[in-house]
Amino acid sequence: MVPLSDNMRGAALMMGSMAAFTFNDACMKAASDEVPFFQALFVRGCGTILLLLVLSRVMGSLRLRLSRRDWGLICVRTLAETGAAYFFISALFNMPLANVTAILQAVPLAVTLAGALFLGEAVGWRRWLAIGIGFGGVLLIVRPGTEGFNVFSVYALISVGCVTLRDLVTRRLSGGVPSMTVALSAALGVTLFAGLGAAGTDWVPLGARPGLQLAGATVFVICGYIFSIMAMRVGEVAVVAPFRYTALIWALLLGAAVFGDWPSGVTLVGAAIVVATGIFTFYRERRLARPGPVPLRLR
Incomplete structure (x- = not known):
């Protein structure tokens, strides 16, 4: 048997991470039929914190003595994670799984755009064109002004x-800040x-x-976290990162099998445009030797 290269292992781990995160989304969406929003988020959060604490104890990777600058950035990041x-x-509770997942695939394009606008990062005309085309694909997915467009489509865009x-x-954090500290802070936030939201709502008994x-x-969100860490450690970011788009394949399969949802042809075309332009952006960043990070996702 031919041994797998580091990049091939990284790609496999990234695909495993995206599968785990999408299964997490499917579980949360399925639970929404019986459990109120804030209660579901709080219960999952408590379990996530517990497992992260156990994981950090096993790995010995939790460190709290950080600079004031890094703690400030972590606080801002935690607020963004909460939003x-x-x-x-x-949006997930009220929209088809594949549609929400497809909209979220615009994040790499949005990060490249924001990096150019707010951090002064150099972006050539090819990536500017890809960003413009990619956001055109997002408009095909949400289709503002049509019958299928609603406030939760806006929520999905706000989440992006x-x-x-x-x-x-995350890009501004010092290199020595442990990922476990960042992840645990986000989960706590x-x-x-x-918990604050759940305090003002009626709880239901968990069947x-x-x-x-x-x-x-x-369990799935923790597995996604572990696999994403392993993927970044064994493979080159620019090679491994495009495999994040396999989340859309899982979302299509789970949406059809579990919820009986299948996106329209226009939505699929929009999703394909977003994925294609995102992969092109990763390719250009690799050519320019400026690969961006693929941060952890703890939604």
Whole structure:
């Protein structure tokens, strides 16, 4: 048997990470039939924090003595993560899984755009063109002004903005900041926000099915976290990053099999445009030897 290269292992781990994150989304969406939004987010958050603490103890990768600058950036990142969780899961509860996932694939384009506008990063005309075409694909997915367009389509777009802010802040963190510290801070922020929201809503008893769905969401989001860390450690970011788009394949399959949803042809064309332009952007960044990070996703 021919041994796998580091990049091939990284690609496989990235695909595993995207599968785990999409299964997490599917579990959360399925639980929404019986569990209120804030309760579901809070319960999953508590489980995520517990597993992260166990994982950090095993890996010995949690460090709290950081500079004031890094803690400030972590606080901003946590706020962005909280906003992303609220708007993304709100959209997820009310839109087809594949549609929400397709919109989220615009994040690499948005990060490149924001990096050029706010951080002074150099972006050539080819990537500017790709960004413009890619956001045209997003418009095909959400189709403003049509019958299928609603406030939750806007929520999905706002979640892209929140994730973009989160990723830009992540780029500014010092290299010595442990990923586990960042992830745990984000999980704590999201869970605290969900707890405050849940305090003002009526809770429902967790039956066996929604309990298993939320437990599955917790396990899947942690697996996605672990696989994404491993992918970044064994493969080159510019090679591994495009495999994040396999999340859309899983979203299409799970949406059809579990929820009976299949996007329209126009939505699929828009998603294909977003993916194609995103992959081109990754390719150009690799050619210019300026690969961007693929930050952890804890929505």
